[in-house]
Amino acid sequence: MAIQSREAAALRVEPDIKMLQAICLKYREQFLRYVTHEELTPSQLKTIFERFPLSPGERILAFVDTTLLGSRKLGMALTLNGIYWRSEAIQPGFITQLSWGQFLEVKLGIFGKYDLRLGTDGVFNTAGCNRELLTGLLKELQIYIASLQADGLPVPFETGMPSKKKWNVPVKAAGEAEWMLVANGEMRGPLAANIMMWVAETGQIDLETSHVWKRGMKEWLKIKEAAPFATVRFKADK
Structure with a gap:
């Protein structure tokens, strides 16, 4: 049943x-x-x-x-x-x-x-x-x-999404995997904050369209608007 x-x-x-x-x-x-x-x-x-x-x-x-x-x-x-x-x-x-x-x-x-x-x-x-x-x-x-229950989920999440592009992440996760990420039309996570910073700093995600969320946040935010990522110098800004 x-x-x-x-x-x-x-x-x-x-x-x-x-x-x-x-x-x-x-x-x-x-x-x-x-x-x-x-x-x-x-x-x-x-x-x-x-x-x-x-x-x-x-x-x-x-x-x-x-x-x-x-x-x-x-x-x-x-x-x-x-x-x-x-x-x-x-x-x-x-x-x-x-x-x-x-x-x-x-x-x-x-x-x-x-x-x-x-x-x-x-x-x-x-x-x-x-x-x-x-x-x-x-x-x-x-x-x-x-x-999936937070406000402002950036993309409709449907079965049959495109395959995820493999990231070049030479660093190991540090800290709790607590962040969800929607980038390049795909959802990933949960991820540790240092992994998120790495892919952002190295230009592997579109900063204008990428959104993040973790527990305690009412809604999804653009990655550059969410702590601790707001103070990071991204590749696109250098």
């Missing part, structure tokens, strides 16, 4: 599948063990759809398996509709799914040795996967989802 709204006021969010996949892929490259829909066998898909309340035909963007032998009976599934999870022991009254709109309002936290808290009534046991990486992935997905 499809994820149902827990509250009548739950936000309706329609994320772009390519952005969700891009954020997930970044964490896969950091060794968060997950599989995509295409990598699952028909038998494994059958197991997941029997164990998790996904809609018929719902596409799995990433499935984090927490079982010892990879049976797909326990874990977390990220889809275009939201998040589903299943642990060995499900406590009565606790939720096991969230739409993206519901997920936006959830506070993430860690508890004990393995538990990942999703709000006050959601618990996922991460034994069998990297809790730190999974928490980082979920936080970045929250930032992206929140950016």
